[in-house]
């Protein structure tokens with residue numbers, strides 16, 4: 001694991017917000033990932049009513065989830081105040097506990113885990129947001145795209161991620177190499193996890 005060290009929290013927040021504004025209309029999430037999640041989570045704990053997406057920038061992944069879960073309540077977070085411009089999005093640092101979200105979600109999804117300054121804290125928060133049979137879906141860049149930097153502070157390999165999940169009482173039940181927009185094959189890996 002490699003972790004870029006910011007001066008302090010203010011430095012982290014300012015960095016993430018400045019990049020968010022610069023890339024506000026970019027989209028990484030690929031619709032095929034949400035389609036895959038919906039196909040693989042059927043039967044794992046029944047109906048999916050509440051979905052929380054972390055680090056969702058302009059909310060495009062929420063739109064994709066809405067297509068496959070038309071009746072679900074879907075919320076997206078982003079640390080940047082720009083979140084408020086987009087339907088279903090709230091300004092929120094995904095490391096932080098929100099009492100209203102505790103134990104509420106069937107699916108917690110993020111492709112922004114590499115933006116974490118404290119991955120264990122983020123995972124603790126995310127796993128606690130799940131219902132007992134909820135599913136954690138995390139998509140991370142792989143190979144040389146998985147690289148710690150000022151913008152993407154966390155570099156973590158699969159076995160390190162698995163160890164963190166084990167400590168939280170979770171296990172991976174599905175792994176898939178995914179596309180990122182606009183159709184760049186094989187740069188990202190989706191893991192789907194549930195409570196042991």
Ligand SMILES: C[S@@+](CC[C@H](N)C(=O)[O-])C[C@H]1O[C@@H](n2cnc3c(N)ncnc32)[C@H](O)[C@@H]1O
Nearest residue numbers: 020027028029055056057078079093094112115
């Ligand atoms: C790589 S982008 C991914 C955006 C979107 N999910 C997509 O697929 O296009 C990472 C996003 O995470 C946001 N972010 C970074 N740190 C965050 C944090 N601690 N809490 C919530 N959002 C954060 C950034 O502002 C940025 O919009």
